[in-house]
Amino acid sequence: MSNVRIPPVLRETVGGSRSVAAQGGTVNEVLTDLFATYPALRDRVTEAGELSPFVNVYVNDRDVRYRDGLATPVGPDDTVILLPAMAGGAR
Amino acid sequence: MASPTFREVGAAEALELAASGWRIVDVREPVEWNEGHIPTATLLPLADVPARIAEVAPDRDAPLLVHCAVGARSARASAWLVANGYTQVASLRASLLDWRRLGGAWEAPEQLLTPAQQRRYSRQVLIPEIGQVGQRKLLDSKVLLIGAGGLGSPAALYLAASGIGTIGLVDDDVVDESNLQRQVLHASDRVGMPKTESARMTLAALNPETHVVEHRERLDASNVERLISNYDVIIDGTDNFDTRYLLNDAAVKLRKPVVHGSIYRWDGQVTTFVPFEGPCYRCMYPTQPPPELAPDCAIAGVLGVLPGIAGLLQANEVFKLILGTGETLAGRLLMFDAMSTEFSEVKIWRDPACPACGEGSLA
Numbered sequence: 211m212s213n214v215r216i217p218p219v220l221r222e223t224v225g226g227s228r229s230v231a232a233q234g235g236t237v238n239e240v241l242t243d244l245f246a247t248y249p250a251l252r253d254r255v256t257e258a259g260e261l262s263p264f265v266n267v268y269v270n271d272r273d274v275r276y277r278d279g280l281a282t283p284v285g286p287d288d289t290v291i292l293l294p295a296m297a298g299g300a301r
Numbered sequence: 302m303a304s305p306t307f308r309e310v311g312a313a314e315a316l317e318l319a320a321s322g323w324r325i326v327d328v329r330e331p332v333e334w335n336e337g338h339i340p341t342a343t344l345l346p347l348a349d350v351p352a353r354i355a356e357v358a359p360d361r362d363a364p365l366l367v368h369c370a371v372g373a374r375s376a377r378a379s380a381w382l383v384a385n386g387y388t389q390v391a392s393l394r395a396s397l398l399d400w401r402r403l404g405g406a407w408e409a410p411e412q413l414l415t416p417a418q419q420r421r422y423s424r425q426v427l428i429p430e431i432g433q434v435g436q437r438k439l440l441d442s443k444v445l446l447i448g449a450g451g452l453g454s455p456a457a458l459y460l461a462a463s464g465i466g467t468i469g470l471v472d473d474d475v476v477d478e479s480n481l482q483r484q485v486l487h488a489s490d491r492v493g494m495p496k497t498e499s500a501r502m503t504l505a506a507l508n509p510e511t512h513v514v515e516h517r518e519r520l521d522a523s524n525v526e527r528l529i530s531n532y533d534v535i536i537d538g539t540d541n542f543d544t545r546y547l548l549n550d551a552a553v554k555l556r557k558p559v560v561h562g563s564i565y566r567w568d569g570q571v572t573t574f575v576p577f578e579g580p581c582y583r584c585m586y587p588t589q590p591p592p593e594l595a596p597d598c599a600i601a602g603v604l605g606v607l608p609g610i611a612g613l614l615q616a617n618e619v620f621k622l623i624l625g626t627g628e629t630l631a632g633r634l635l636m637f638d639a640m641s642t643e644f645s646e647v648k649i650w651r652d653p654a655c656p657a658c659g660e661g662s663l664a
Contacts, residue, residue, distance in 0.1 A: 218566050218567065218568045219565060228640070228641075263586070263588055264586060264590040264591075266585060266586070266647075268647045271645075271646060271647040273647065273648065273649070273650060291647060293634075293647070294590070295542065295585070295590050296563040296565055296570055
């Protein structure tokens with residue numbers, strides 16, 4: 211089971227958890243497992259089966275766009291980070 | 302037999318002694334020496350005379366001309382010297398100004414800081430990576446803050462305190478009561494006042510030397526290049542994607558480093574974008590997300606200390622950019638989770654296909 215860190219703007223889709231465990235040997239498998247448990251997450255992270263351009267996915271500290279995208283391998287001790295653009299208010 | 306003694310001489314005689322080869326010993330402190338000294342003199346502060354005179358003047362019969370600023374410390378040093386076997390000692394009983402008026406040789410380094418600046422910034426001038434040269438750079442630098450709010454408040458306070466010469470503030474908002482929980486530039490009696498004006502008052506009280514420029518306008522496509530063009534570093538403390546993307550593209554075009562910060566409830570993110578040296582914002586997120594993905598503080602809420610932490614991390618980046626030292630966050634996104642008190646980071650790459658700074662861009 212790898213650990214998936216849920217950013218604050220997506221926490222409502224996973225019942226408020228800061229991180230959740232998910233199974234799978236690739237980013238795609240991990241996300242599929244995650245979406246089965248938390249269906250509301252799917253539309254926030256993917257668009258037509260591809261990663262949303264507004265959400266970056268990292269395996270440990272590496273952006274999967276610069277690896278193998280959804281096919282990037284995920285080990286059992288790896289941390290997957292979902293990171294949407296954060297506008298984050300100063301006003 | 303009278304005990305050995307030293308002579309006290311005026312500036313004119315001291316010049317003659319110096320011309321005839323007397324060794325000159327300056328018993329002032331290093332800080333005085335640094336403001337100017339006789340080029341042929343040797344610095345030997347009064348307190349160090351007993352321990353170090355043997356290496357400065359190993360021959361006790363060699364003639365020594367001792368001076369300080371006006372003649373008090375040199376008299377004490379001279380008395381010690383004759384008591385310890387030095388046979389030819391003269392103490393300058395005159396101001397060094399007299400020495401200089403009579404044409405005595407003098408060497409003064411270029412003054413990077415005024416005495417007042419030396420005192421005010423002494424704690425950071427002491428840091429080897431800053432020193433007088435670094436402090437001068439800070440005093441000559443111009444930093445623009447987009448937003449005089451949560452992130453801009455702590456950043457502006459510490460930048461002004463440290464002697465950043467010019468701080469520009471872009472904000473068209475007025476102080477609201479709900480801002481005061483985190484926007485520490487402002488105050489209860491300034492509710493309704495333009496934020497830039499409130500900020501200028503606070504910063505002027507903290508450091509009158511910092512020049513505060515109020516840009517009482519909202520950053521948009523028509524003013525962004527004009528606003529950032531006169532500044533060395535931009536601190537992005539905006540609250541919406543429109544401004545972030547506008548700022549990013551203009552900063553890439555004008556090659557201005559942007560220190561990015563964003564906050565949400567218990568979470569903060571900071572990174573530094575140095576155009577063409579590291580990634581830009583569009584390398585991370587090429588296209589602007591729809592506004593519904595950008596809830597701001599007014600909707601989501603934010604812990605008061607969070608912009609304090611993130612804003613100071615941004616200010617920390619500014620120092621390294623201006624001083625040209627250390628490792629900035631260029632290429633790294635630093636994330637702070639206040640709930641668990643954890644820092645973590647991910648790598649950000651320059652995207653060759655980036656619409657702003659990539660190979661196909663116009664920049």
